[in-house]
Every structure is written in structure tokens, then in C-alpha cells.
Amino acid sequence: MASPGNFATYPSLRDRVVVVTGGASGIGEAIVEAFAKQGARVVFLDIQDEKAAQLIERVGSVGAPSPVYHHCDLTDIATLEGVMSQVMAHFSTIDVLVNNAGNDARHSIEDVTAEYWDRSMAVNLKHQFFMAKAVIPAMKSASRGSIINMGSISWVIPSTDVPVYVTAKAAIVGMTRALAHQLGPDNIRVNCVMPGAILTERQRQLWFTEAYKAEILAGQALKRMLAPEEVARLILFLASDDSSAITNQSYIIDGGWV
Template sequence: MEHDFPFAVYPSLDGRVVFITGGGSGIGESLVRHFCAQGANVTFVDLAEEPSRALVESIKADGHRAPDFIPCDLRDIDKLQAAIRATQEKHGAIRVLLNNAGNDDRHRTEDVTVAYWDDRMAVNQRHQFFAAQAVRPMMRDAGGGSIINFGSITWMVGDGDCPAYVTAKAAITGLTRALAREFGPERIRVNCMIPGWVMTERQMRLWLTPEGERQIADRQCLQDRVQPSDIARMALFLAADDSRMCTSQNFIVDGGWV
């Protein structure tokens, strides 16, 4: 259940240039909505054009600053980095990067081919590095920035039904720590968001069975369901100047999954 009580406003995000991957649906859609509501200047990329364009129109109708949408398959690194350059040329230096995009399709070890493995790395991990590579010079020259990589609790709890996805998401923690150390002298913060089982439309449609409901009840300390907005609000904090001394960390939003 989404809540309607008031949440924080971050003045430092007003007008800030923000780039979000996988912004057309799920957690990404909530990120786009929340950053636009803060007055940020948002550009997002996604493979799915129809829902992405509908999201832009919906945000316009809400009276917020409309985001820019650039169609992009993140497996094409040249196009991803071109979208980042186009954002800089239009709006100025990107100060916040949210490496959100990913896909947690289920698979068994015996069914994984080399081509499938490489594709899962490309979809879930590789683009995060190359997006960070592209925004680094503009963040440095602008005096700093915030990069938020998106991981998953699947590697922490050892989920057994998607080993390639789990491997990719575990690697993001290592990537985050390496980039935080390298980029820190340039006042670029790099953190990792680790969502739990988030109640996106896709998750509820594909996997929220009665057994799944029982698993949540048994394993979450908090019995409310984790919503995309819960993830977005933590991301707002990590993007804003309020978190200026937070870097090289994992920020887990999972309701206390044990």
C-alpha cells in the first residue's frame, strides 16, 4: 500500500540534472516521478517506448517538470553513452546518475548458455560501469556528483533460481566500492541501493503467488510490502546534498529480510 503522508523535500535537487536508466516502469518509473516532483531536470532511457512516453505525459499532467525520454537498449553501450552526452549538451552537466535498469528473469544452471550468461551481464551489470565512465568527467568538472548503482538482496540471501542475475548483482557491490575509492577525490559519491522484494507490477504479475506471500510474511521484519516509492525516497536522499558524506556503502531497503 502506498502512503499519502508527507515526505521530505530536498532543495538541492531542484533543477539538478538527473539521468536514470530503465525509467519507464517499475522502480525506475517511481524514480522518475519522485525526482520530477522534487523539481529535478530528469532524463531517462528505456527499451520500452510506449510506457515511457505515457509516463512523460502523466508527469506533465501532474504539473511537474516533464522528463526527457530517450529510447535506448542498454546493451548498446555506444547508444547509452550518446544519450548521456546528449543530456549534457541539452541540460548541462549530469550531477546524479541512477543505474537502475536490470532484469531478473528466472533460470536454472543447466539451461544457461554462454550467450545467455553474457546477455545477463550486459543487461544487469555492464552498462552501470560504462554509464559511470561517461558521467565522471562532467561531474568532476561541475564540482562533484552522486552515482547510485542498483543491486539486489538476491545475492545476500543466496536466491537459487537466477544464478546469472545473482552474480551480476553481487558484482555491483564490488563495482561501487572500486568507483567510490577512485572517484572520491573528485567529490563524486558512489553508493549501492539494494532493494528487497519490491511490489512492482511485474513482480506481482509473475511471482507474487500465495507461497510468495507466505515467504514475505515469514522473512520480513516489517509486514508492510516494500513499494517502488520506498526505494525512490532513499534514492532521493542519496542524490541530495543531505548525504554528502555517504559513499562506498550499501543502502538496503527490504523491510528487514532475514
């Protein structure tokens, strides 16, 4: 886990409207909570209703503004667009988009069918583009915005047990660069965050064995596990005005693995 310490407050994030996908658990949960504690107005999309309710209750218990939750299957683009229309009708603007949602289910090359490929791309790549498309008009109108796409170091290492996921995560870097150049004239910044092995509850439950831990620590320069909150703090910076000159970049946060 991260060492205790005092972390930055960003006045520019207060009252900003922030949309986070996959915000009910894992890294997304940490992102939602971190923005709420900065005084931002947070909207998060997910399909995990129970976890979303628990998160809202926890955030409210510390006195931060309560996040707004929308149940949304991000692989259904029509549903996504409908939910984003509701968000726009309520808030009238969107200042920050964090494209966090994804699924790193393990799979072999032999097991990948055309249907599996399409499902994996839908949950790991396709929605990021259409979420960006949905918020761009509001950001253009405000002449500012920050879009942060969640990538991964998996394609750099590379990981060998998630070939379709790795392909999607590599593509996110290219999409980030294309959007950054196209949207830069409108003062909309687009960056990518590429985490390494982050110890989420999902990782604990599904894959975190002593052997996997040893592999991680052997690769990292920092000999400790990394926490979701550490990724969230990087995202806060990229969303804030403190990073106003930063766009078209991909930031690795992996304890020095890559």
C-alpha cells in the same frame, strides 16, 4: 503498500540534472516521478516507448517538470555512449546518475549458456559501469556528483532461481566500492541501493503468487509488501546534499528480510 505520510523535500535537488536508466516502469518509474516532483530535470533511458510516454504525461499532469525520454538499448554500449553525448549536449552537466535498469528473469543453472551469461551481464552489470564512465567527466568538471547503483538482496539471501542475476548484483557492490574510492577526491559520491521484494507491476504479473507472498512476509520483519516509491525516497536522499558525507555504502531496503 506504504503507509500514507508526508515525505521530505530536498531543495538541493531542484534544477539538478538526473539521469535514470530503466526509468519507464517499476522502481525506475517511481524514481523518475520522485525526482521530477522535487523539481529536478530528469532524463530517463529505456526501450519501452509506450510506458515512457504514459509516464511523461502523468508527471506533467501534476505540474512537475516533464522528464526527457531517450530510447536506448543499454546493452549496446556504442548506442549508450551516443545517447549520453546527446544528453550532455543538451544539458551540459549531469549531477546524478541512477543506474536502475536490470532484468531478474528466472533461470536454472542447467539452462545457462555462454550466450545467456553474456546477455544477463550486459543488462544487469556492464551498462552500469559504462553509464558511470559517461557521466564522470561532467561530474569532475563540476566537482560534485552522486552515482547510485541498483543492487539487490538476492545475493545475500541468497536467491536460488536466478544464479547469473545474483552474480551480477553481488558484483555491483564491489564496483560501487571501487568507484567510490577512485572518485572521492573529485567529490563524486558512489553508493548502492539493495532492494528486497518490491511489489512492481512486473512482479504482480509474473511471480506474485500467494505462496511467494507468504515466503516474503515470513522473511521480512515488516509484515507488509514494499512499494517502489519507498525505494525512490531512499534514492532521493542519496542524491541530495543532505547525504553529502555518504559514499562507498550499500543500503538495504527490504523490510528487515536480511
